Amino acid sequence: MSGLSHEPPHHTSVEQLVSLAEQALADHDCESAINLYNKALHTDNKNSHAILGIAGAYEHKAQQTNEEAFFKLAFSNYDRAMYMKLYIPESIDGLIRVGTRLTMYDEVIAIIKRELKITPNHELLSGALKKIQTISLLSIPENRSNTASKPKLINRLLFDFVMPFAGIVMFLMGVMLPQYGPRLKITQFSFAFFVAGLVLFLAYIFSKIHKAPEIKKRKNW
Incomplete structure (x- = not known):
């Protein structure tokens, strides 16, 4: 803190308010910076410097306090900057940075795709889309650790092959035992095999249906 007062004089212009806010933020006085940016936006709600400034001030405040609410306010204002067509590294990087912090991939x-519909083939936006898609993909737990790849492969083999195969075999045994079981004297187990096989197979099907949206999401990348 510099100890300087960041209170604006009367009849201060938007440019002066923004300048005072920038000085307050440089002095790590986030509260004063946010108040000054808000005053500037109250006068001119489309002022690009004030929009980006308050987004940065909220992000700085969030980093100081580690409060999610301030990160969300920062995200909202970076989105606002994008809506205002402020396609510059400061707004795009801020959106990705805060969005990643909030895991709002x-x-x-969606925001970047929205802007690309309006401004197709924009170099910065296209690069940002690839960047956030990569970050999102790497954030999936299955892709985070190579050390766990062998257990996951075994689990996948068990789930995708052993489980449905066992379910089908047990189901067929439950169906066929009443016909061939008397010779082996094991007909009493036919219903148990039938139910167990049916449960295993249905559990496999429902699990696949549950995972379908995530698989589709990965294919879209």
């Missing part, structure tokens, strides 16, 4: 992707 889908929201960031």
